[in-house]
Amino acid sequence: MAVPPFDVTALRRHPDVEAPNLQAWDATDRYLLDLAAERVAADPSLRAPGAVTVIGDRHGALSLGARLQLGAATVRSHQDGLLGERAIAANAARLGVDGIEQLPLGRALVDGARLVLLQLPRANAALDEQAALIAAGAASDVVVLAGGRVKHMSRTQTGVLSEHFRIVDATLARQKSRVLLASGPVPGVGRSYPERRVDAELGIEIIAHGAAFNGTGLDLGTRELLGQLHLLQRTEGRAVDLGCGTGVLAVELARRFPSLSVLATDQSLAAVDSATATVSAAGLRDRVRVVRDDGLSAQADDSAELVLLNPPFHIGAAVHTGLAERLFADASRVLVPGGELWTVWNSHLGYRGALERLVGPTEQLHRTPKFTVTRSLAR
Template structure:
């Protein structure tokens, strides 16, 4: 099958009429970096944040790049890249990598979809500056409405030259080069930690982990209701665990529980492992990178803890939450419990009743609602 941007699919990630597998940013990055990609040689090109393969597969077909190293934090998007590469018979042109030194070692060109998180951008920039070739050029693209001057400042901490290009179709590319020497940063490297004395918890996080070392307000609200999980519940899953706060706190409260923390984000699962270890429950919290709970058998779990996201990329979309509710229903034993927190304006209770079972409200504040759903028999 001949490569075409229009033929890229999001599957197995969520697909909907208003969700796309590529945008104008992908095209602009590839056009801006065209000559550098062509000159990079075997293994010289790296694509980071390549959501569904537009950057890596576009570089392979439009500019004859090969040995392209690719990192995508989200597992569903990583799987979509593999599926698209298979469909276009380009699997031999790319290789998936973790966000580590081997991803960028001696790279000459880095194609980057700018992350929304400045911390995620900082971790990526430091890694490139520390391990890529001295002459590396980074082409970081984004939608203009989501770009801020702070992104230039973050890149400038790792690169001596940072230049913003002209906007095209509401997208823009920032080109960074001349890596600064390692150790030139004044603050600590990644991952980082923060002690929350009020909760007696230490949270570790990589740059792309949701909320970082902070504890987001929804999770903090849900922590007040962990004791609502029945004492008879012994197998627990923290679904979409982020930095592992819920899983760790529950394991501390219930020493007899077997807790699994699962998230599709590589940064989140790495962070959750560190958080559990830092709080002395690393041996009792199993951390798994998974899309939903595909590795968990049906009707095998006593309780699920969930603070679902309500964004898909930059779009507000209920698709992920509904997918996670359905997954919780699948893995819960009859009579099992889903303890969830969600933004009150999203009115998820009807969905929970339909997908999981009888649902009642445990708590509500100005922004969030906590509910307990009981799996239908």
């Protein structure tokens, strides 16, 4: 008997940012579940424990859908972001769904899997690392259904999958989504992760997993912020690299200002693993602590003298200021009175008003047509 489609509209994004223009699912989730349901109907053994793995599920549509629509006995699921992990758990608890095991990106996630549902990541390096892991650890008859919104897909994604699978086909578009079908795994090919590169200008080794923002490169906003650190007056006490990525800002703070104790924090598991490796390579594990956190939710009030922040301005594919403002508020709470928040942001976003409102008096330290660097004093 056919199982009705999972009602993805029952999902919430909480504790992730919620807004009228942000959904906990998209048409790609529905397309992936419908295609997977056809395969499970043809081969009911795909419902067996350990057969289904989900990668890149944002808020639970695929993980819960695999249990409820596909009838999978268990689901192993990986979501890089901590907010996504918590949203999946919250949705599962609210809807009474069990049998979902959330795991880091590693062999235990894919071992013996026969059907993998994957939301295509934005970075090809992330897809490369995921595809290599599946090819090496999943069952020999594994089928990967990798979906995305057509406007964000490119032929290079097909090329990445083709390095790790002998057969890669594409479906027709449906509701502006398309799915790539990969089978015939070819283990042991391609690049190894994490990748490593020495930045010639800074003289530090940057280490990055595929999903870490900007990989082993140094994004332009971070360079602009680093270029203003000579103006820093608070060079003792406790500093935070908020949204640390690969940990470059944390390493540079510790190297330039030996009297600072530095905390690096990010909600991305790939970022935390990358930053931990970057800090270790710099020989600074005794002075820089790296943690995974939703902003600064685990940090005490009035516990830092300095916070550095290069905030994201996208939530998924949408340009949205909600996450940045949440980080501003977190920094304000954690800073001691008179503590400093140094922020670099895309000039067109005009964050100064939000910084004044959420943190305190804000001055512009540097501005280019693309980036603005500001210093805000916590009230």
